[in-house]
Amino acid sequence: MRAPAAPSPARTLIVDLPGPELTPALGRWLRALNPGGVCLFARNMPTPGATARLVADIRDALERDALIATDQEGGAVLRRLDSPQPPTPQGLGVLGDEGAAFEAGALAARGLLELGINWNYAPSLDVNVDPLNPVIGERSFGADPALVARLGVAWARGSEAAGVLSSVKHYPGHGDTRVDSHLALPVVGKTRAELEACEWVPFRAAVQAGVGSVMTAHILYPALDPERPATLSPTLLGGVLRGEWGYDGVIVTDAMDMKAVADRYPGGRGAALALAAGADAVLVCGHGDQTLHDLHAAALDTALLDGTLDPARVDEAVARLAQAAARFPGSPRPYSPAQRDQDEAATARWARGALEHRGAVPTLDPAAPALLFAPETGELGGPYGDHLGLNALAEALRPVLPGLHAAPVEDAAAVQALLARFAGAPALLATTDRWAIPGATRALAARLAARPAPAVHLALWAPDAAAQLPLPALVTHGFRRAHLQAAAQVLTGVPAP
Template sequence: MKNALGGLFMVGLPGTELDDSTRDLINRYGINNFILFKRNAENPEQIRTLCLELVAACRAAGLGAPLISIDQEGGTVARLKGPHFTEFPDARVLAESERAEELLVEYAKTCARELLAVGINMNLAPVLDVSPAGLGLFMERRALGGTPEQVARLGALVITAMQENGLAACGKHFPGLGGATLDPHKVLPVVDRSLEELRGCDLVPFAAAIRAGVAGVMTSHTVYPQLDPDQPATLSSRILGGVLRDELGYDGMVVTDDLEMGAIENDGTVADAALVAFKAGADMLLICHEHVKIIAAYELLSRAVGGVVSGERVRRSLERIGAVRRRFARG
């Protein structure tokens, strides 16, 4: 069981080549899911070489082909830029065009073609947050609109187009970051919408994404007092278990947002947060930067298995991740 726990983590690596520290995470801890950033990308040939090295290292360690992800939303959040990759405006711009559906399908198909060509098999997109314009909300530019109907329709369209073209999609940030004014990279936001607003607005695009067969759902590092006054969604069994699993009926892969964000790390260690998130219902624990924190989280989770975490719980999460890997990871 111990080495299998590595399959529950998605991690960043420091540079443009497969380094000794990342190789150690693969060989010693069985980690075989990765996230790439600008720091890992110089040009398509280099990115493809890096991804092939990750695949080969995982294979040599007896692990499944890795899920390799990136944030390629377009606009303000796009890790890969021109001239080698197509640059799109913010999702909001595409969504408000008269040709919104055509442009968003083109975006999704282009992402699939360009990312798969360099070995990336998962896009941490689309954003499914409902964010009305003109209110100073943090997600306004990245959102597909300000009404649940529009975000649900266009989000499902993007998911379907990406996944039909072989690229896993991950809808974010559950249960909805659209009402936040603060940036969870730095501090812990609060979205104090009523249960009626949350159900009638924020949850609607996620329900549509689930119906569309989205490969993954990413959690929000945000407190929703009407759902759980004590914990942000990432760490809340009421939200991940009660709302996402039970109320919306989602049995797919749940991915945390980066556990090194200020919203989480300001109040405790990454390792503690990883354990709480897993117990709350997350399957994939995302840690994007420091490998020492990844190892600490792995070791804490390892010690918890057989105690506060059952082997059956680990097995179910690995099955959910494995289903995505079988469908989208090649190599």
């Protein structure tokens, strides 16, 4: 009897797709490639019905219980927007409630499993050591390693209890760097003892709790491996995570198209190095370009032939992915209207609880005119898929502030016209970017601070912005529906409709 053929190394790839449909040609390509799973983004999720069909078509093409993944972290990193929206981890950190964190993970899972999605690349267990970190921020539960461990593990448990595999990230820690690994290779010069005391605390807790998967970081830690970033490091994956900590779950890489890896290991060479180091799943995001996936598959085949990659390592990785898919099969589970209502109420409750006042925030008369100034659009980058623009913010606030008049901070003439027309009206100045506060916003803040009329800074994304402007601030720890409704309620004393 002939022995069964060894699985192709492409079974370790997690790929993405260009749009919301699996066309016949795309289905044939996917079947031929036969990856371990697919990662979906907002472009793949136009409506719940379309997404559910896409997920079913992917599984039909692969003819097995494949892993279908996405990033439904909460806050700024959400791919499905039409279901109850998980709160920012940072907001949960303000609450400090493990029960809320567990329910937030379960809430995220319910919105995914309804569509058949069974793997969530969340939560972030990065400790927000550096508030100017360009890629973590509100994605972290906070700057206290013990708090991040406690809430992050609870979130992951909530997700898995609700039927969706969790992937804690970004091991060994992405919270203390000023470099975005989407754009370049960050280097963290901490000693092992420093990592043990901070960054590794949450990941150790996740391993001890048996969380189903861990995502790696494309960061170089010279004290442990002076040559390879963590994603490709046998020391950090096979040595620390597998060997010392005894982790036996799935290790998945961060996206291999990110410049931190792609620029240094071109042609897909990083895929085999990641597997050899101890990873089981190699995430590749082609952003609609199938040739990038084919390139990585070919590189894995070459690595098997030249001995860079051990067939036994491939077998082990494929087996782990199969076990994960069996444990979390992704059978679509209805999201009942009653449960959705409960979850929406929970998001509102968490958003209200996380609101913070910095200084004396005045109460506005909902029947009187008020002014709103904010950037017309937000700056995007890294993992962020969408932003809050001026018009959307104004629309969210007008149900309780019908006399609201808005102007973009970039339009000096429009700003001047509103200030002249409504000289005594209170003003709201919103910061909606993850990165630096725009110069126009800083200048306008100084001008508003000098007016006799009340002015409030709405810090809708980065809470650290509150200390940078000379205005009392309302810090929301997020800019999603629940955060804006909570802010409107506090500003006016009128419950949002």
